[in-house]
Amino acid sequence: MGVISEARCGGHVDVIAELARVEGIDYETLRRRVASGRIIIVRNNRRPKIRITGIGEGLRTKVNVNVGTSGAIADMKMEIEKVRTAVRYGTDTIMDLSTGGDLDYIRRKLLEESDGIPFGTVPAYQAWIEGIRKFGGVDIPSDWFVSIVERHLRDGVDFMTIHAGITRDLALRAVRGSRIMPIVSRGGSILAAWMIENNRENPYLEHWDYLIELFGEYDATISLGDALRPGATADAHDELQIAELVNNSKLARDAVAKGVQVMIEGPGHMSLDKIAADVRLMKSLSGGLPYYVLGPLVTDVAIGYDHIAAAIGAAIAAAAGADLICYLTPSEHLSLPNVEQVKEGLLAAKIAAHAGDIVKLGAKAAEEDIRVSLMRAKLDWEGQIKASPDPEKASKVRMQFGGNIRSFEGVERLGKDTSVERS
Amino acid sequence: MGVISEARCGGHVDVIAELARVEGIDYETLRRRVASGRIIIVRNNRRPKIRITGIGEGLRTKVNVNVGTSGAIADMKMEIEKVRTAVRYGTDTIMDLSTGGDLDYIRRKLLEESDGIPFGTVPAYQAWIEGIRKFGGVDIPSDWFVSIVERHLRDGVDFMTIHAGITRDLALRAVRGSRIMPIVSRGGSILAAWMIENNRENPYLEHWDYLIELFGEYDATISLGDALRPGATADAHDELQIAELVNNSKLARDAVAKGVQVMIEGPGHMSLDKIAADVRLMKSLSGGLPYYVLGPLVTDVAIGYDHIAAAIGAAIAAAAGADLICYLTPSEHLSLPNVEQVKEGLLAAKIAAHAGDIVKLGAKAAEEDIRVSLMRAKLDWEGQIKASPDPEKASKVRMQFGGNIRSFEGVERLGKDTSVERS
Structure with missing residues (x-):
């Protein structure tokens, strides 16, 4: 029985529970969407090892x-x-x-x-x-x-x-x-x-x-x-x-x-x-x-x-x-x-x-942006580089001229100036 | 007198005429927009040599x-x-x-x-x-x-x-x-x-x-x-x-x-x-x-x-x-x-x-896309590379594996298959 049919039966379906955990969405919402085809869980049941991956509404x-x-x-x-x-x-x-x-x-x-x-x-x-x-x-x-x-x-x-x-x-x-x-x-x-x-x-x-x-x-x-x-x-x-x-x-x-x-x-x-x-x-x-x-x-x-x-x-x-x-x-x-x-x-x-x-x-995705912005405000370079989609490149770019980015004298007291933005 | 004031006087203004030529827009439309500030012509009148560059509505x-x-x-x-x-x-x-x-x-x-x-x-x-x-x-x-x-x-x-x-x-x-x-x-x-x-x-x-x-x-x-x-x-x-x-x-x-x-x-x-x-x-x-x-x-x-x-x-x-x-x-x-x-x-x-x-x-900008698409349909590689925003890179990428892109046997008769797109 495929996952759509299992979802339609209304009982507990392991892969849906796993997807609920991965995506941070409640089980019942996912179950209904899988049952209606609005969310798919892409996996061939003969494949021995698979990362549970959902594609569709709200994911x-x-x-x-x-x-x-x-x-x-x-x-x-x-x-x-x-x-x-x-x-x-x-x-x-x-x-x-x-x-x-x-x-x-x-x-x-x-x-x-x-x-x-x-x-x-x-x-x-x-x-x-x-x-x-x-x-x-x-x-x-x-x-x-x-x-x-x-x-x-x-x-x-x-x-x-x-x-x-x-x-x-x-x-x-x-x-x-x-x-x-x-x-x-x-x-x-x-x-x-x-x-x-x-x-x-x-x-x-x-x-x-x-x-x-x-x-x-x-x-x-x-x-x-x-x-x-x-x-x-x-x-x-x-x-x-x-x-x-x-x-x-x-x-x-x-x-x-x-x-x-x-x-x-x-x-x-x-x-x-x-x-x-x-x-x-x-x-x-x-x-x-x-x-x-x-x-x-x-x-x-x-x-x-x-x-x-x-x-x-x-x-x-x-x-x-x-x-x-x-x-x-x-x-x-x-x-x-x-x-x-x-x-x-x-x-x-x-x-x-x-x-x-x-x-x-909304907020569920934007929390990553807030996390990075807070690091930026604190001039936490290590954190920002780790948060980059490509930390190796970010680190290289950061250090390409020695990593020396200075604030203007006298404006540090404004605290959160990154001083690498324009104008 | 600045270009706004000149435009307001309604007579012929050289830089507006030049801009009309560059942007392909009729003089009178430009003159009215310059007069209202909706288009600016960015140049210091003391600068000896300047490319006439307009910024604003319709440009x-x-x-x-x-x-x-x-x-x-x-x-x-x-x-x-x-x-x-x-x-x-x-x-x-x-x-x-x-x-x-x-x-x-x-x-x-x-x-x-x-x-x-x-x-x-x-x-x-x-x-x-x-x-x-x-x-x-x-x-x-x-x-x-x-x-x-x-x-x-x-x-x-x-x-x-x-x-x-x-x-x-x-x-x-x-x-x-x-x-x-x-x-x-x-x-x-x-x-x-x-x-x-x-x-x-x-x-x-x-x-x-x-x-x-x-x-x-x-x-x-x-x-x-x-x-x-x-x-x-x-x-x-x-x-x-x-x-x-x-x-x-x-x-x-x-x-x-x-x-x-x-x-x-x-x-x-x-x-x-x-x-x-x-x-x-x-x-x-x-x-x-x-x-x-x-x-x-x-x-x-x-x-x-x-x-x-x-x-x-x-x-x-x-x-x-x-x-x-x-x-x-x-x-x-x-x-x-x-x-x-x-x-x-x-x-x-x-x-x-x-x-x-x-x-x-609209069409004024899209004509460049049509030009490139027509070259793509004709498999005109030289033309496409020349049309790239970076011909040097395009040429290098094109040749990175010898420039050998083949159509599938039997589908050439469909004529316009570029055969480098997915699925």
């Missing part, structure tokens, strides 16, 4: 780090180092997006390295790459897509992006439409290519009921992919994006009704004034289910600095109710990230999530 | 870079390099906040290096540091503060932070009040200390009419400082901040009535849900005059990454109508920035300003 906004090889660069040592870095700097979830090398081996190895942190994948990649090899072209049987999902579930993968919301009709409208960037989602491109080439409906949609059974069996989480998310701010909130969101919302409600945990993925590229409306629309259409956003990137031009453009969007999204934020790195749109860029992207996303939580959760 | 959001020595670190070579870096990466204004070394020499030298970019100072620093030396303590005559302003004006300084809005009463209420960080503004601390120690009213307020005459003579801009800006998110929008804003708004309206250009400085530390209200309140109280914000920082905890916390706040502020954004660097609250951190802070602020402008100015 701290979580952040996700993507790792994984590409077709050109499959350096396992580096990917393992990325996972370790993500764990060290406090990611909440990790996704393996590998597309190069032995995908089964890589997934199992990275899962092993993830230190009990919820681990996700995008099974369409492997289905496509290995499917083309196995079947000699794009004429891949539709149940092959499902068999890869099953393989990932058996390995203990906790959540998976399932691109079930893009229908053949939507894919055709996207490629024939007027978008600047018709389909930027890689999984979305795969599904669209398969549907159009084979003149078939979406394999995940065709096998939806079986997928529900599978995910139910492992109590894993379906993350409904946004194949048609805008890849340019000019494409945001067009009928394609909204049509897919409507489809995903229906599917998500169906999953919850059947006791399967689910979240919905969101944009993407979007000017900042659209973000709060986007989150509210998603919450309304889905009945308050968890929303997992990629950024959003509030401009298309921040090439080399997309982690900053994404942090702006993510903070606004989190404040408006987004529940899980996917990090972006400075290498977005340019290259696979290196280890340092993974760290930079994660820290930017964590800062954004916290800034959003100050609004979303 | 592109501008960014400011602070440079300058500290009491402990006075490395002119580094400060000059910071100015050059700020110029190279496209700052709109520069402020010299030096507090160590020969302040007159430093100011003149950095002004010379600023390549015609509007240049600002905070004269209270020099007034205090040299005043204490000259008068043997804090018993500095009030007209000394004004004499330093005059010295800066004669040097060609284009705008100056003048902390006229903090009265003695407000200073006392701040130090006796319940804020976590009573006064974090350095200039504000100086004014407060002087007023409290000498039991006198604010020297800038006392000599306000003479200051108006002086700034009028040079057609320079008064930037009314926010001595009581919140230095902790917990202190934001308290009665001290608002009382000073009310004072500054009255003074600003008085300056405009007398034909002197003025802007008002704003926070500071502030949770992101308060920012739009803050900007709207300022615009309402001041009658739509230009707003110059420092960040705002949307969390207190981003130690070592304050440029990101500030970019989040700045983007929201710009979208809501803020006109000039002061950058913050990763070294904020920790140390004087080094040259690389100046660059990082500036680029984060520029990305934020642009993200805000997409909302504030």
Whole structure:
């Protein structure tokens, strides 16, 4: 029995009690939200060791780090180092997006390295790459897509992006439409290519009921992919994006009704004034289910600095109710990230999530800010450095000119002047 | 005659025509806004060479870079390099906040290096540091503060932070009040200390009419400082901040009535849900005059990454109508920035300003995003790298693993898949 069903029975559920402890929320509130699907507890019941991680209404906004090889660069040592870095700097979830090398081996190895942190994948990649090899072209049987999902579930993968919301009709409208960037989602491109080439409906949609059974069996989480998310701010909130969101919302409600945990993925590229409306629309259409956003990137031009453009969007999204934020790195749109860029992207996303939580959760999140401000007022440098999201960097910056910050003579009596702020 | 008065006369004003060309706005609209003080053209009429830079309603959001020595670190070579870096990466204004070394020499030298970019100072620093030396303590005559302003004006300084809005009463209420960080503004601390120690009213307020005459003579801009800006998110929008804003708004309206250009400085530390209200309140109280914000920082905890916390706040502020954004660097609250951190802070602020402008100015700002998105759709790497705010970094990141980004086999026909985005 999955956690939704257990929660509906009303008795004591261990993982909900554990989540109540972690998040500092009373058990009964959590139980009701888990029962309604508004909070998910992301874990595959076959995974031996897992950190209990909740995503959804009233919880701290979580952040996700993507790792994984590409077709050109499959350096396992580096990917393992990325996972370790993500764990060290406090990611909440990790996704393996590998597309190069032995995908089964890589997934199992990275899962092993993830230190009990919820681990996700995008099974369409492997289905496509290995499917083309196995079947000699794009004429891949539709149940092959499902068999890869099953393989990932058996390995203990906790959540998976399932691109079930893009229908053949939507894919055709996207490629024939007027978008600047018709389909930027890689999984979305795969599904669209398969549907159009084979003149078939979406394999995940065709096998939806079986997928529900599978995910139910492992109590894993379906993350409904946004194949048609805008890849340019000019494409945001067009009928394609909204049509897919409507489809995903229906599917998500169906999953919850059947006791399967689910979240919905969101944009993407979007000017900042659209973000709060986007989150509210998603919450309304889905009945308050968890929303997992990629950024959003509030401009298309921040090439080399997309982690900053994404942090702006993510903070606004989190404040408006987004529940899980996917990090972006400075290498977005340019290259696979290196280890340092993974760290930079994660820290930017964590800062954004916290800034959003100050609004979303109020005092509960802001107490950390008060703690730091009190240390700042006391000129407690050691405390501030320890409180930094990156104490090593903070310490280095603090000492870069010898750590000598002086107050102006004569103003020390005002007591709480940090004397490092402007004007 | 200052530009406000010229604009009011209704004839042709060269600098307004030049601004119309730079900003792509019709002359008459600009003329009316300059006449009403809603747009300022920041330049000291004694400065031989100046880039015509407008700040205010309907214009592109501008960014400011602070440079300058500290009491402990006075490395002119580094400060000059910071100015050059700020110029190279496209700052709109520069402020010299030096507090160590020969302040007159430093100011003149950095002004010379600023390549015609509007240049600002905070004269209270020099007034205090040299005043204490000259008068043997804090018993500095009030007209000394004004004499330093005059010295800066004669040097060609284009705008100056003048902390006229903090009265003695407000200073006392701040130090006796319940804020976590009573006064974090350095200039504000100086004014407060002087007023409290000498039991006198604010020297800038006392000599306000003479200051108006002086700034009028040079057609320079008064930037009314926010001595009581919140230095902790917990202190934001308290009665001290608002009382000073009310004072500054009255003074600003008085300056405009007398034909002197003025802007008002704003926070500071502030949770992101308060920012739009803050900007709207300022615009309402001041009658739509230009707003110059420092960040705002949307969390207190981003130690070592304050440029990101500030970019989040700045983007929201710009979208809501803020006109000039002061950058913050990763070294904020920790140390004087080094040259690389100046660059990082500036680029984060520029990305934020642009993200805000997409909302504030619509198509006019978004056309750059469309241009980049079209290049992205065509996989035009060279064009994208050139369009980056930092082409050198973008190129390096692009090539960090050999520049080999492949589409999935079989999806190329979808044409516009960048294949570097997630899922």
